[in-house]
Amino acid sequence: MKKTVLIAACISVAFFSKAQDKTNLVASGSSFNLSSQPFLFAVNTLTSENQKWNVHYSGSYAERASGQFGYNGLGQQFGVKGYLGSRFTLYATASLGFANGGGINSAQQAEVIRGLIGGNKALGFRLGAGLGLSRDWSSTASAISRITASFDEQRWRLLGNLRFEKAFDKTRDKLDFISAIGFQHRINEGWYLGFEALGQDLEGFWEKDEAEGGAKVMIGPSINLSPKQSKLSFSLSGGPVFYATRSSVVPSEAIREIGSVASGNGYTIRALVNFNLHK
Helix, strand or coil, X not given: CHHHHHHHHHHXXXXXXXXXXXXXXXXXXXXXXXXXXXXXXXXXXXXXCCCCEEEEEEEEEEECCECCCCCEEEEEEEEEEEEEECCEEEEEEEEEEEECCCCEEEXXXXXXXXXXXXXXXXXXXXXXXXXXXXXXXXXXXXXXXXXXXXXXXXXXXXXXXXXXXXXXXXXXXXXXXXXXXXXXXXXXXXXXXXXXXXXXCHHHHCCCCCCCCCCEEEEEEEEEECCCCCCEEEEEEEEEEEECCCCCCCCCCCCCCXXXXXXXXXXXXXXXXXXXXXX
């Protein structure tokens, strides 16, 4: 009888020790898994378990890829991202572009994204949709909408966006389509490595007079560093930018991740520093 009780006690201790180790792994992993903005060309929603309010600065350099985050020269962006409660996420940015030939332009946008599926926990699947407004480089206003889907685990994360834009200008497209996807895998504590891909002005595949010059594609590596016990996190991504289709229309100055004016295929590199206000 004593032997049976001893064996049962040993099994119980082993079971609870394993469960405790798993709990500790989740707790320790979450300290560097819950990056507010791990990707540069796609936006994820926040949860009550995420870092709640953050400010970020990003800079980019590009050749033959003018526009926001792909300005033909140096582009800069300041932004704020925060959790409003009830599965609502606020994302707002203000951008400055310094052209190689001189001159400075600015653009702003703000949107609120609501979690529709998931959104109560930081890990697992989340699906959200949002609405917002923007003012582009030519001061044209637009209504924007975004669908975001993400899946976060301890060792990897996947994020996809589909963005729609309606410019209040008769010379623009009736509706613009932009898609983005990113994947990162944890290679070390706090270090993530993966890729990002972006499809811009996809309506160029079926509209010959697409207003931003045609459909463009970018794909390249993505790096994120989120040190434990630090308020700062860092991201870097970029790659070649090339036209999938061409339009004869003079491109507009709409807000675009990899630009709206280009004399040919080019490239863009973008880096971001995020500061968590609550950690």
